[in-house]
Amino acid sequence: MKLPSKFYKPLAIGAPEPMREPPVRLERMIHFMPPHIEKLRAKVPDLISKVDVVLGNLEDAIPADAKEAARAGFISMARDNEFGETGFWTRINSLNSPWVLDDIIEIVTKVGNKVDVIMLPMVDGAWDIHYLDQLLAQLEATSGVTRPIQIHAILETAEGVQNVEEIASASPRMHGISLGPADLAASRGMKTTRVGGGHPGYGVLQDDAGDKSARAFYQQDLWHYTVAKMVDACAANNIKAFYGPFGDFSDPEACESQFRNAFLQGCLGAWSLHPTQIDIAKQVFSPDAGEVRFALRILEAMPDGTGAVLIDGKMQDDATWKQAKVIVDLARLVAAKDPELATEYGL
Ligand code: GLV
Ligand code: MG
Numbered sequence: 062m063k064l065p066s067k068f069y070k071p072l073a074i075g076a077p078e079p080m081r082e083p084p085v086r087l088e089r090m091i092h093f094m095p096p097h098i099e100k101l102r103a104k105v106p107d108l109i110s111k112v113d114v115v116l117g118n119l120e121d122a123i124p125a126d127a128k129e130a131a132r133a134g135f136i137s138m139a140r141d142n143e144f145g146e147t148g149f150w151t152r153i154n155s156l157n158s159p160w161v162l163d164d165i166i167e168i169v170t171k172v173g174n175k176v177d178v179i180m181l182p183m184v185d186g187a188w189d190i191h192y193l194d195q196l197l198a199q200l201e202a203t204s205g206v207t208r209p210i211q212i213h214a215i216l217e218t219a220e221g222v223q224n225v226e227e228i229a230s231a232s233p234r235m236h237g238i239s240l241g242p243a244d245l246a247a248s249r250g251m252k253t254t255r256v257g258g259g260h261p262g263y264g265v266l267q268d269d270a271g272d273k274s275a276r277a278f279y280q281q282d283l284w285h286y287t288v289a290k291m292v293d294a295c296a297a298n299n300i301k302a303f304y305g306p307f308g309d310f311s312d313p314e315a316c317e318s319q320f321r322n323a324f325l326q327g328c329l330g331a332w333s334l335h336p337t338q339i340d341i342a343k344q345v346f347s348p349d350a351g352e353v354r355f356a357l358r359i360l361e362a363m364p365d366g367t368g369a370v371l372i373d374g375k376m377q378d379d380a381t382w383k384q385a386k387v388i389v390d391l392a393r394l395v396a397a398k399d400p401e402l403a404t405e406y407g408l
Contacts, residue, residue, distance in 0.1 A: 068233060069081060069233055071198055071202075072194060072195050072198035072199075073195075073198035073199045073201070073202040074202060075201075075202035075203070076197075076198040076199070076201045076202040076206075076209070077201060077206060077207055077208055077209050078209075079209055079232075079233035079234065080209055080211075080233055080234075081233070083211075083236065083299065083300065083301070085394065086113075086146070086148060086394075087113050087146075087394045087395060087397075087398055088113050088114050088148060088301065088303075088329060088330045089113050089329070089330045089331075089342050089343055089345075089346035089347060089395075090112055090113055090114065090330055090331060090332070090333040090338070090339055090342035090343065090346070091113075091114040091116050091148075091150065091180075091239070091303065091330060091331070091332050091333070092108060092112040092113075092114060092115055092116060092332075092333045092339060093116050093118045093122075093152070093306075093332055093333065093334050094108070094115065094116070094117060094118065095117075095118055095122065095123055095127075095131060096117040096118070096119070096131045096132075096134030096135040096138055097123065097127045097130035097131040097133075097134045098134070099134070102134055102137070102138055102141075105138055105141075105142050106142060109142060109143075109144055109145070109147045110147075111339060112147065112333065112339055113147060113148060113330070113398075114147065114148035114149075114150055114177075114178075114330075115138075115144065115147060115148070115149055115150070116150040116151060116152055116180065116332075117131070117134070117135035117138055117150075117151045117152075118131070118151075118152045119131050119132055119135065119151060119152060119153050119154055119160070119164055120152050120153065120154050120155065120182050121182070121244075128154070128160045129160075129163075132160070132163065132164055132167060132168070135151055135168065136167065136168065136171050136172055139168075139171075139172035139175040139176065140172060140175075144175070146398070148177045148178065149175055149176055149177050150176070150177055150178040150179070150180055150213070151164075151168060151176060151179055151180065152179075152180040152182060152215075153165060153168075153179055153180070153181065153182075154182070155181075155182045155183040156181070156183070156189055156192065156193070157183075165179075165193070165196060165197070165200065166200060169197060169200040169201065169204060169206065169210065170200060170203070170204040173200065173201060173204055173206035173210060174205075174206055174207060174208070176210050177210070177211060178210065178211045178212070178213050178236050179193070179197070179210055179211070179212055179213070180213045180214075180215060180239070181193055181212055181213070181214050181215065182215045182217065182241070182244070183215065183217060183218055183221075183244065184214040184215060184216070184217075184218070184221050184228055185218050185220040185221050185224065186220065186221070186224040186227060186228065187224065187227040187228055187230075187231035189214075189228075190212060190214065190228060190231035190232050190234075190235065191231060191232065193212055194212065194231070194232040194234055197209070197210055197212075197234070209233075209234055210234070211234050211235070211236035212232065212234045212235055212236060213235075213236045213237050213238070213239065213303075214228050214235070214237075214238045214239075215238070215239050215240075215241040215244075215305065216228075216238050216239065216240050216241060216245065216287065216291055217240075217241025217242075217243070217244035217245045217248065217305075218244065218245065218248040219245070219248045219249050220248075221245075222245070222287060222290065222291075225238070225290060225291055225294040226294045226297070226298075228294070229294040229295055229297070229298040229300055230298045235298065235300045236300060236301065237295060237300045237301030237302060237303055237329075238291055238294070238295055238300070238301075238302055238303070239302075239303040239304070239305040239332065240257075240284060240287055240288055240291060240303070240304055240305045240323075241305050241306070242255075242256060242257040242258075242283075242284060242305060242306070243255070243256040243257070243306065243308070245287065251283075253283075255308060255309070256306050256307065256308025256309075257284070257304075257305065257306055257307040257308060257319055258283075258307055258308070258309060258312075258315050258316075258319055259280055259281075259282060259283060259315070259319075260280075260283055261280065263280065263281055263283050264278050264279050264280040264281045265278070265279050265281060266278050267279070282319075282322055284304075284319070284322075284323075285322070285326075288302075288304065288322070288323055288326050288328065289326060292326055292327035292328065295327075296327060301329045301330075302323075302327055302328045302329065303323075303328050303329060303330050303331060303332070304319065304320055304323035304328050304330075304331040304332075305331065305332050306331075306332045306334050307319055307320070307331070307332075307334070307338065308334070310334075310335045310337065310338075313337060313338075313341055316338060316341055317341050317344070317345060320341060320342060320345040320346070321345050324345050324346055328346075329346065329391075330342060330346050331345075331346070347391075347392075347395045347399070347402055348388050348391050348392050348395070348406075350402070350405040350406055352388055353388055353389065353392040353405075353406040353407075353408075354406065354407055355372075355385075356384075356385035356386075356388040356389050356392075357385075357389060357406075357407065357408075358372055359372060359377050359381055359382055359385035360382065360385050360386065360389060362377065363377065363379075363382050366379060366382045366383070366386075367379055367382075392406045392408060393408060396408040
């Protein structure tokens with residue numbers, strides 16, 4: 062384990078100082094786009110105004126013969142656009158792939174000052190983060206990158222889930238972690254063929270000792286355990302947790318419900334793989350106006366955050382004040398970007 066005094070030292074002479082506090086940014090949806098498709102690259106300026114994060118995907122879903130074109134397309138997207146408050150990320154190929162070294166070297170040396178976050182797939186343990194951390198520092202130093210590029214890990218192997226606390230605390234570069242339900246299902250040997258979401262067979266049968274003929278079946282959330290474990294690891298290390306992809310584009314209700322479970326459990330956003338999922342994520346990961354107004358009443362009723370008061374018959378104390386603060390802080394971030402929601406929130 063690294064000495065605390067060394068944790069915040071740059072890993073290469075000339076690399077930028079590691080961040081001590083994460084940047085405050087709204088990241089309700091990480092929108093995936095395939096950078097090798099010119100028609101979609103042309104739509105990036107429009108996308109920048111619609112989403113919180115634009116991500117150029119280089120890994121899964123990009124055919125092997127288009128990997129180099131995707132990387133080149135990402136670099137030209139970086140050069141051709143100003144992203145302003147919208148995040149600009151890439152998902153590189155996994156560390157054991159034949160493409161990853163060129164992904165990292167070319168992107169950091171050519172457009173490193175434009176990229177906020179690199180998403181790293183198939184992270185098994187802290188050692189994967191340490192490798193990328195060191196390499197990024199060396200490349201940042203030699204190519205004049207002035208702000209550290211953050212790392213976002215995908216939690217998508219059984220080994221990664223086992224090591225999630227060490228991954229979350231592996232480096233000051235850690236931005237957050239996303240659940241990767243498709244690869245994780247394969248890694249665990251789950252018997253599903255989906256990208257996220259529930260399964261009709263996974264649930265509990267009502268325990269009724271009397272009449273066994275009319276027992277209800279309640280479907281359960283396949284991802285509850287992993288999301289909870291990931292949220293705790295992230296929150297304990299001051300980094301962000303995200304739900305990942307939802308693959309059934311024909312079922313927006315199921316997508317919304319999966320995103321909402323993640324939001325209520327502590328996630329700050331999810332991936333949007335299809336344009337229709339942008340609005341779903343925006344709706345789910347922006348706090349509800351009624352909740353925000355109630356949270357504002359709690360903060361007003363307890364200006365110093367201590368004591369106990371009754372609001373509409375419900376007891377409020379220091380702990381509900383802290384919950385209210387989480388909701389109001391997020392609402393302020395949303396309001397700064399969305400004037401319509403600002404009015405609804407009364408901010
Ligand atoms: C995402 O990468 C997943 O495997 O679900
Ligand atoms: Mg995956």
